[in-house]
Amino acid sequence: EWLRHNHQNDPAFDNVILHVVFEEDEPVRTSTGSRIPGLELKNRIPDKLWTRYLQWQHGQHWIPCQTMIDQVGDLHRSMWLDRLLVERLQAKTSQIGERLAANGNDWEETFYQFLARNFGLTANAGVFEELAVSIPQRILARHKDQLLQLEALLFGQSGLLHDAPEEEYTRQLRSEYEFLRKKYKLTPLPATRWKWGRLHPGNFPTVRLAQFARLVQQSAHLFSKILEVEEQADVEALFSVELDGYWKTHFTFGKPVEKGPKRLGPDTIRLLTINSIAPFLFYYGSTMGEEVYKDKALHLLEQRQPEKNHLIKGWEALGWKAANAFETQALLHLKKNYCDQRQCLHCAIGAELLK
Structure with a gap:
């Protein structure tokens, strides 16, 4: 070398x-x-340890130390998961710092953009974020007392309003949007950017935009509210938005149904807590030197139910069952950044098993 x-x-x-x-x-x-x-x-180096290390590096198990993982004590596991969660939050917050600088250190605007991204879920995360960037939070805040105007701004900017069927509701939206578009010199996104395939109707872009409009109407300056939360129940109350009117009987424009979307579900609020709220609280606490906000971030994750996905099922098959979102986030970080990369010597579990 x-x-x-x-x-x-x-x-x-x-x-x-x-x-x-x-x-x-x-x-x-x-x-x-x-x-x-x-x-x-x-x-x-003892031959036994060297042989074990080589087996881990070249083995085909789901994680390198899979055959020995049951030898890890609960205390050692817990301490390592604590550290892994902090690493994961720090990794997520690096993106927040970059966007915050681009937004002139405007915390409200930056949180609004990240929240919008996560509102779009995996399928429409990118375009939802573009939408938020195209229409600043401060503009929406000016119209928080007029839901129709909020919906007009969001649906108009999304591009989805352009080809919506002609009916009373869409006529009102178009009229409002045309006035506001000229007033704020807005340019809508192409409607083709939005993805619909394989989505549950409750996750259609139109439904998410309607819910987002209600959320802005309810709390225009969301980040200030987030700083005040103490328990997960506070988050539930803040994001408890329910659709009525047109969107009570529609999943998309022009297609009425008997039973339409209602409110944000617990799974969505959990994802927003994990991907937006907790990282922002943690970064804000780190930036401002306020440990109370970092503690809030960890506490909220401890209160959320564990995530359900194939990676978490893999850990459960090995006997590592997560108690909450705090632990699932740590386990996801462990798998991606240590196990999959064969970073056994940098892993507290690997180091313990190589003694």
């Missing part, structure tokens, strides 16, 4: 006093020609 990276010709490495390698196949020197003492680890 020393020679391959050409360190022998780089004066920056002349201060190295010891070269530690698994096997020293040849001595290494500085740019001045001085030999650097080497420490070979090959004969200092």
